[in-house]
Amino acid sequence: MLSILASSAFRRVAVVAVAFCVAAFLLFAFIYWQTAVFETRRINGLVERQSATIAKAPGEQLLWTVNTRSAHDLHWVSFAAVFGASGDLVAGNLRQVPPGLPLDGKAYRLDLTQLDPSRPDNEPVIVVGRILPDRRVLVLGRSIEQLAELRAVVIRALALGVIPALILALGFGMLLGHRTNLRIKAMQVVLDRVRRGHLAERLPARASGSDFDQLAIDVNHMLGEMERLVNELHDVGNNIAHDLRTPLSRVRALLERAGRVCTTREDLGQAVERAVVGLDQASGIITALLRIAEVEHSQLGASFGPVDLSEVAHEVLELYGPIAEAKGIEVRLNLTSAATAKGDRGLLFEAIANLLDNAIKFTPDNASVEMAVFDAPAGPAVRISDTGPGIAPKDRDQVFARFHRLDQSRSIPGSGLGLSMVQAIVRRHGFSVSLANGATGGCIATLLCATESGTIDAEPKSLGLPALPDQTPALQSG
Amino acid sequence: MNVLEPSLDSRGDPNDSCRILLIEDDLEMADTIRRDLSDNGYDVAHAASGVDGLIMAESGGPDLLIVDRMLPGIDGLTIVQRLRDRNMHMPVLILSALGEVNERVRGLKAGGDDYLTKPFALSELMARVEALLRRPSENRATELRIGSLTLDLIERSAKRNDRSIDLLSREFKLLAYFMARPNQVVTRGMLLEHIWDCHFLPQSNLIDVHIGKLRRKLDSPGEPQLIQSVRGQGFILLPDA
Structure with a gap:
């Protein structure tokens, strides 16, 4: 489980999922914010216009309208009231002029408790107060509690949309991680066998062209090259052994027989001379091999x-x-x-x-x-x-x-x-x-005698030393 | 130290016997080289480690130093460098089991005069020791004369008795090398290095063919052979008169 969470595939999916969630949240927040601003402005305008219209009505009709509005309001959505010049309620469903409300016919946002201290909840309300020509005061209001409902809807939509997507993404990530882990485990098994000397092993690779398969193909190429080199080395080893053993066994036999058979100084001298030739041949091979190795690896x-x-x-x-x-x-x-x-x-x-x-x-x-x-x-x-x-x-x-x-x-x-x-x-x-x-x-x-790229890797590389500060050109003065 | 002293004191023939210090940690190898050098009339002291070798070289002042490249304690190149730093200019022959060109260059740079890679033929070692001890003096002679052979180094012409010999430039160089070392064995390796500047061993028996060609030019029918082969060793120029 832990290895799945640590797998690169899972991590990648998790990062994408988190990014998706953040984006979705920002989007919903933006939609809510725009809607709220628009709604508030609309209601502001509405209440201001209604207040202006009602204020123009003759006294009787005005009272009738206020009474009708407040009578129809059962859910504390719409408020309307007329107060006398001394602040006493003439008609409507408010008890007092909200303290601090400027009576200038403009919309203000207040809490419901400011309108009616007996109501404990803090519902936001848009309120317009205005002074009528006969010095009475008209107050119109409208609850914007529906905006809070809008917020709830948005959050619900967010939850319904994003949480399943998140769960799906994480599940998918775990599945991918699991599959990746399986492939890596299979590769590890193969590479472990290679490390223990089974150079003919190859990584499983499909011709899908995925990055994993490409990697496997590259590693297989490398393994093939390694196998070839090791085999070549093995052959070289065998050949060295053979080419060295041939003169050495000849020398050995020669000397052994000479020691047993030779009776005269001349015979012995001859045998020794032939033995030296054989040894020279053997050391000549070693010298030649060392020269080749020297040429291959030296810095020339x-x-x-x-x-x-x-x-x-x-x-x-x-x-x-x-x-x-x-x-x-x-x-x-x-x-x-x-x-x-x-x-x-x-x-x-x-x-x-x-x-x-x-x-x-x-x-x-x-x-x-x-x-x-x-x-x-x-x-x-x-x-x-x-x-x-x-x-x-x-x-x-x-x-x-x-x-x-x-x-x-x-x-x-x-x-x-x-x-x-x-x-x-x-x-x-x-x-x-x-x-x-x-x-x-x-x-x-x-x-x-030409290099393919036109450059020779044996060439001493430029050291790339940074320029010393005092080597920078001096500014020309005067 | 205690090896060097008695051998220095027991110098038999002060005119002829050159003192050679051999620094080599392979005792069996050292013993064989020592015997062979002694047989050839040299007075040999042996040191088995770099430290002993350096002390003996500094106090004894041998005529020639044969030093192994890899030694316990101080390595061969360091010994040579220290001696050169102290203005000791005896010829030095470096023995080494290490590779060819690069190591050789390092050995010669450190102050060695010649470099021999193991395994080597004892005759090769003898020839090189002799060559180092009898290095031709830097004289300004314009003419070399050995027996009936005369070499004019200015005109680059050769004569045997009165017969002029037509030589290619490489043949001239080859003959001059021999004439600077009369009665001295010259090996194929020495010729390859000094005449052809070639530090690899060509697979074919090249040098013999070149010598053969030179001989045919030098020796007319009836004349004694000047450059003779020394079996298993190389060649030698013997003056005919």
């Missing part, structure tokens, strides 16, 4: 600057040229236009080096590789095309994943981390890298 913004991509491509080619030469591979450098990217020179060098290294590795001997640097409409780009086997479209996303190595490349040495490194560098810069197959086979890797 400070080292960002303009980088001449043609120059970097030249240097990469200088580094890798001899190795391509040794395989009889011709690397053609195609510089069509000047291309300057904003980034970390060392990292861009590494990314391009990794792409070229890959291209050389997968290109058969005596074939060719092309490295092109150009200023594409989308931004400066480096394109490296090889004449190797290419990558099937379904594998293209996977090759960037850590440790992913296509089956056909298992025989080629490497940690399988080169493209992951490229991906990490590219992401750090907000750039993009894509793979495609050439028309005549081979793989085309394109590094586009």
Whole structure:
């Protein structure tokens, strides 16, 4: 019950209901007030006119009219009386001239007790007093008790209209609150399961487009992304374990056997040398992984600057040229236009080096590789095309994943981390890298050195320091 | 302290023996490094904590300091900074199991002269220690001459005996690096860092291919090989005459 009252849906409905009640009350109060003012004014006018009319009548007729009016009045609604110049009652149903009543023919509001002290109730009365030509005094009055009745009617209407609406609204609010609570409880159950490791769980979401469903859909998206990352991490963990265990188990077996079997210094030396190679391989993997993590998480913004991509491509080619030469591979450098990217020179060098290294590795001997640097409409780009086997479209996303190595490349040495490194560098810069197959086979890797939004998140943000008071421009005088 | 004193006093050959202070908290690692350095003729003292290491470095004034980055007590970088603050300018080699580029930059900024990431090959450590101790003096020579090889640093030309050798600029830089360090093992890592300014390890056996290319230019048939490979370590320039 308490949780329903605390639910946001109930609170919202309750606020609306209270606002509705206040509005209704104000409306009724206004209607009553306007009606009362109008009625009072009407009765004022009526009594004043009657008083004037009666006063003009000749003496006999005047007395007759006053007597008739007071005789017909059984409920103390209408009063009429004529008093002598000395204040004694001549005719009518009042006992005295109301004390304090100005005798000027204008309407005044008095209490009934002022008219007749024997009546204890405080009924409001409109009274007009006037002095007749023969010095007698005419007093006419009319009770406006009916206005009080009007007020009672208004309050009754208010009660009849508003209270059921209020009850209905609160009930509706509680129902909504209850339903909201049910949904939230269902979500909590699911999220609790997610927290305990069941990442495949999803929040119930209908396609109604309500805010709740939209929220559920968003959370489900987030859960999907989390699940993917965790699975990827799990795969990476497995792959690390596998790729580390392979050389380690080899080293272990090698050393164990060497210790048992080797009898000569040379045999032992050879075994140890092979063991060291295996260990270097294992630590190389760890180093590469740490580098990737470092690139992904470090603050590199400070080292960002303009980088001449043609120059970097030249240097990469200088580094890798001899190795391509040794395989009889011709690397053609195609510089069509000047291309300057904003980034970390060392990292861009590494990314391009990794792409070229890959291209050389997968290109058969005596074939060719092309490295092109150009200023594409989308931004400066480096394109490296090889004449190797290419990558099937379904594998293209996977090759960037850590440790992913296509089956056909298992025989080629490497940690399988080169493209992951490229991906990490590219992401750090907000750039993009894509793979495609050439028309005549081979793989085309394109590094586009432009950010989508045109800004780089690694850039140091402006500190937004407020201007110092003494830096405000001084007023010019004279 | 009590480790340093006896080893300082027992300096056998005052001409040759360089005193190295090793500050490393992994005792097994320290023992192996110490033995290897001793085998190579160095006089080694060991401190297992940052505090001991700092005291020993300040009082002993070793010729070279090898310091682990992460130590109990005072960390490696602080030690180096304090020594530099006190105007002690012995070469410092920082060992670290921490990441690559950023940590390396921090290490060198703190006053380290070289930075080696764990795990490393002992031969790499030896080569770097030797390189730090035998740092080429800042002379104004315009010509380097090792055996039959002559390098003109002004004209950027190379000659072996009278045969002129046509070198690309990077090859020239590579050869000059070797000629400044004759009879000294140079590792692939050192070459990558100093010649190519490259702080990642390319996956392919790049350096060997570059050396091979340089060798073919340097050595005519019948001439002895100037740059020789040292198995499991790197390369060495041996004067031929």
